[in-house]
Amino acid sequence: MLTKRIIPCLDIKEGRTVKGTNFVDLRDAGDPVELGALYAQEGADELVFLDIIATVDNRKTLVDLVREVARNVNIPFTVGGGISSVSDVSALLNAGADKVSINSSAVRNPNLVDELSLHFGSQCIIVAIDTRFVEGNHWVHTHGGRKITEIQTIPWAKEVQERGAGEILLTSMDADGTKNGFANELTAAISGSLSIPVIASGGAGSMEHFYEVFTEGKADAGLAASIFHFKEIEIMDLKKYLSDKGLPIRL
Numbered sequence: 001m002l003t004k005r006i007i008p009c010l011d012i013k014e015g016r017t018v019k020g021t022n023f024v025d026l027r028d029a030g031d032p033v034e035l036g037a038l039y040a041q042e043g044a045d046e047l048v049f050l051d052i053i054a055t056v057d058n059r060k061t062l063v064d065l066v067r068e069v070a071r072n073v074n075i076p077f078t079v080g081g082g083i084s085s086v087s088d089v090s091a092l093l094n095a096g097a098d099k100v101s102i103n104s105s106a107v108r109n110p111n112l113v114d115e116l117s118l119h120f121g122s123q124c125i126i127v128a129i130d131t132r133f134v135e136g137n138h139w140v141h142t143h144g145g146r147k148i149t150e151i152q153t154i155p156w157a158k159e160v161q162e163r164g165a166g167e168i169l170l171t172s173m174d175a176d177g178t179k180n181g182f183a184n185e186l187t188a189a190i191s192g193s194l195s196i197p198v199i200a201s202g203g204a205g206s207m208e209h210f211y212e213v214f215t216e217g218k219a220d221a222g223l224a225a226s227i228f229h230f231k232e233i234e235i236m237d238l239k240k241y242l243s244d245k246g247l248p249i250r251l
Contacts, residue, residue: 003248004214005045005221006235007199008228010035010069012051012062012081032065035229037072042235045250047073048169048199048223050101050128051081063095070096080128080169084112086119093124101169103128104142107149107156110163117164126199127160128169129153131186138186145173157190165196169223172202177226179205187217199223207233207241214247 010032036047049069051062066079079092080101089100106113106127117125130141131153138153157168170190172183182203191198197220200213204224213219227233236251243249 002197002220003045003250004219004242005199006043006210006239006249007046007048007221007223008035008039008044008235009048009050009201009223009225011225012049012065033068033072036069036077039228039235040073040075043239043251044075044235046076046078046221048078048080048101049097051079063091066092066097067095078126078169080126084109086115089116089120093120099124099126099167101126101128103130106160107140107142107151110159113160113163113165117166122164122166122196125165126167126169127157127165128171129157129160130171130173132173141173153186154189154193158193161194161196167197167199167220168194169199169201175203176201178203179227181205181209182213182217182219182222184212184217187213187219191218191220197221205232207238210238211242211245211247214242 012032039047049066070077076098078099078101079097083089083100083102084105092100113127130145131138132141140149140151140153140156141147142149168190170187172186175183180203182200187198187200199221200217200219201223204210204222204227210222213222228235239249239251243251
């Protein structure tokens with residue numbers, strides 16, 4: 001079994017780390033450069049940086065900020081937000097990102113997944129899927145969760161894998177920020193139908209929730225924000241807990 005990964009997420013708005021509930025009611029959570037460096041020191045396996053309003057504002061991710069974060073971390077670093085071309089990805093990788101995450105642009109132009117994976121390799125292309133349960137189905141949402149699409153979540157995950165995505169970052173909008181646990185049933189359905197890793201996001205509120213998403217949800221990685229930003233759970237405490245429960249964890 002591959003080592004399970006713990007990934008703090010930095011949601012960035014106007015240069016600051018923010019966190020909300022169900023994608024709204026955002027509050028300040030600190031400086032992304034300082035937080036990124038802290039998480040690297042505290043044992044995080046990877047770091048995700050999402051410029052959450054880049055697509056809404058129709059602008060590119062903050063490259064200078066990416067460069068500054070990358071300069072201060074020594075763990076794999078994923079960047080998303082406003083990415084829609086080969087040149088966008090080149091700029092971010094040159095600024096120090098190890099991987100990129102695309103969402104709205106992949107929905108708008110699915111061929112972008114093929115193009116980027118061919119150009120840069122699947123290993124650095126993550127497709128983020130923001131999903132909400134509406135009228136009996138899980139539906140893909142774009143533009144920071146603001147727009148519902150006519151695309152169902154599980155078929156879309158299968159399609160982007162076929163197009164060359166190296167990982168899926170699955171965020172349950174229903175669970176996001178609630179601290180009531182990950183969307184384990186949906187995560188398991190997607191993990192069980194794909195051969196690429198699935199990063200589960202949305203709903204972490206306790207150490208047990210991570211254990212559940214790794215066992216019941218069959219996730220390869222667990223991503224969280226507020227519980228780390230506001231020191232509700234320490235990363236190494238979480239990793240020791242999971243290791244003691246028999247999960248393969250890098251300590």
